[in-house]
Structure formats: structure tokens, C-alpha cells
Amino acid sequence: METKITAGVEEYLEALFHLEEENRAVQTKALAEHLKLKPASVTEMVKRLTAQKLVTHTPYKGVYLTERGRTAAAALVRRHRLSERFLADMLDVPWDELHDEACKFEHVISDKVERKLSEALGNPATCPHGNPIPEADGTVAADTAEPLVGMSARSKGRITRITNEEPEFLQYLANLGLMPDVMVEIEEVAPFGGPIIVKARGAKYALGRQVAQHIFVKPSAS
Amino acid sequence: METKITAGVEEYLEALFHLEEENRAVQTKALAEHLKLKPASVTEMVKRLTAQKLVTHTPYKGVYLTERGRTAAAALVRRHRLSERFLADMLDVPWDELHDEACKFEHVISDKVERKLSEALGNPATCPHGNPIPEADGTVAADTAEPLVGMSARSKGRITRITNEEPEFLQYLANLGLMPDVMVEIEEVAPFGGPIIVKARGAKYALGRQVAQHIFVKPSAS
DNA sequence: TATTGTTATTAGGTATACCTAACTATACCA
């Protein structure tokens, strides 16, 4: 019952890291949904993670990574995003398949291979979806981009980051041409939770809030 | 109880494939030694493999891969050796560490990634230790090389293949400069299981039979 | 404050894949 971080444990840490990135309350139930497991299973694993001092848990409040946990999670996310870069840059694996493939690679990369991989890729700062690759020491670069969903009409910017990497979602965005480095302008924000109309590459698209929430944009002077 | 080939199962298939390559009798005990497990564990797993029609087992005789088993094993060895090539060619991981790292990668490579990887590497025919990479259809190229241990004095050839990939063994050979593509000449074969004296790169080395058994040489006209 | 829907936990199972210790079967030699 030592520091034995198995693939199973790693998936929980990864999920917690991602949910924290979106500052969502990470209750047992949310974790279970994210990991596609049953709440009972999560209760059990959270107990183990707590015993290993990787998380703290206050029922009905949330599960929180400890320092130790966050460090381990950052290392894992680093390996995940480096794997995505490898798969995209060296193997030309399609955009929407990167995440799931990387989710397997992340568990088999040793420290040494991680260093060599990062080097071979030119020490990239982000994954192919624009999400930051944590440094080897666990620090994550601050991000000044903001979600499309919070921007006001008429503002412009460059897409830097997509924070939902589910295949169907990425396919949808790829079809619209909404991916990192593309310039967008907010045409209109419909009231009462209505769509956000954006202009990109000369075309206009009406995006639901759910979608706009996961598209981050670096605003440019208007 | 279907075709669920887990990482555990894969390790057994891999071991069987390697032991068959050396045409060694693959008894429960040999398998246990090779996998660093206890015989009781092997008995149990062999039962499962038999149920899945991946092997047949005759006690005191040996465990044999079925067609199905051999195909699965060849696919695994293909992924293993492609992984080694990736780690060596693209990441510059040292010779003696390739095998153990690849042993983890082999279990997380999908068919699609395998294809892309092979392509990106230029469809290599062998791993960095000279061992053949099975084709995608499971066939393995015939090898005309023979082990140093069976060669007679005065014969010459080029090393093509090292069939023991344990780190200490590879370090030993690397120190002597005995690796694929190096020319060697048998100086003398000492009787009664004594050493084999070889000349390589101008130096002479006395190799034990255990060592010579794992060095394969393609004879050249003397 | 009592009700109710949500969230979480417990109890009891399953499956994989290891282990040790005790026992059995076999091969092979004398």
C-alpha cells in the first residue's frame, strides 16, 4: 500500500486534473460520469486515493487533488499531451482520434522516454488541440485566452484552445473549420442562453453555449 | 469469456513466440521462468489460454500456440519490434533499454497506429537487435543466419541478429562491439563446451556458449 | 421542520492475475 500509481489510479488523477481545469465541482457523481463508471466504484477508488494522500474528499462538496496528487496528475497530463503531439506530428493520426490513442500511451511512458520524446518534438508547449503541456516540474503556463461563451458581440480573436476532445465534438468543429489558429469574430450573442453567432473564414456559424464553452480565444485589439 | 486479449495474456503469447523462435520446449516451468512468475500462476493462465483456443497444452510436453494464438503473438511481436525501432530511430533510446520500454508500448498500439508507425519508420524489416518484424499478416521472413555457437573454426560472417535482449547481455555485447552489421571470424572453438574465440574489429574475444548461442551470423564465403 | 430528490456509501459479487504450500503425476535412470 505504497506509492503504487497504477493505470487505474492515473485515469482518476487525469480526470480530476481536467475537471479542475474547468473549475467544475468534482463530486463523486461527476467523476463517475466523466470516467464512465458507477458512483460506487468511484467511492471505493477515492478511498484508496485518499489513503495514498493523492486527494482529499469532502462528501457532497468535492474531491480535491493534494499537492502530491496534482504533481502526479500534471506529469500524466504532460505525457498525454506529448503523446498526442507525437501521434499528430510524427504519425499523422487524425485530430479526432488523438485523445483516445494518447489515453493509452500516457500510462507506458517512462521519465526517460518522456524527456527524449519532448526533445524530439522540439519541446512543444501545447497539444494539437491547443491545451498546455505541463512542464516536467508540474507547472502549467498561465493562459490568457477566454472561452467564446463569455465574449461580447463584435469582439475578435484567434482560437487557441479546444477543451473538449471527444471525437464527435472535434469532428463537428473540424467540419466548421474551427480549430486553433483560426481567427473568429463574434457577430451576435443571442439572449436567454441562445446561440452565439461567429464569423470565421468568411462564413457564419451559430454555436450553442455548450460548444462555445469549449472554444478558447485569445482576443485581439478590435 | 470471449476474445479478450489483455496485457497479461499478451505477455504469455509473446513469451511463447520467443521461446518457439529458439525452438525450446515450452513447458510450464520454462514459461514461468521466462515470465518471472511461479509455475502455479502459469498453470492457471495456460488453462485460460487453452479455453480461448490460443494454445494447446500437453503436460510434461509443452505449451503450443494454435494458429489463432500464433497470429495474435506475431501481431504483438510486430508491435513490440516496431516500438523498439521507434524508440531507437526517433527518440534515440539506448540499445539496452529498448526492449523493456517496448514491452510496455506493445500493449497500447492500435491497428491504425501500428500502420502509421510502420510507415513513418519506412516499413523496417527488423528491430534494432536484428530480429525480424513479422508482417501485418503474421508471416515472418525466413532467416538464413545461424548461431555463432554452431559455426566451425575459420568461418566468417556478419552479425545480423541478437536473440537475447536482456539489458546486461546487450551491454556486454555493446562493450565488445558485437552488434548487428559487425563482421566476425571464428578463430577457434574450444572443445568440451569451452569458449568460442572470435575476431571482430581487429580484437579477439572468448565467448561462452551461452553468449554465442544468441549471436546470429550470416556466413560469407571464406 | 418535514419532505423529497440527489448524492454517496455499504454490502456482497465478479473477473483478472498473482502468490504460497501441499500434493500429484511423470520421466528417466538404475
Added chain:
DNA sequence: TGGTATAGTTAGGTATACCTAATAACAATA
């Protein structure tokens, strides 16, 4: 042909990590 070393199996355990069904705890509201 019997004895013995070697090989193999069985029985009973452990640990991880899932599950369902039943139950408990809580938050928020009526």
C-alpha cells in the same frame, strides 16, 4: 520395475478494480 528428481496441479489467499442493489446522508425547499 521401482525410486527419485523434476514438472505440474490444486487449494486457498491476496490485491485491484469493476459491478448491482440496498441503504444512508445530505441540501434545499415547501
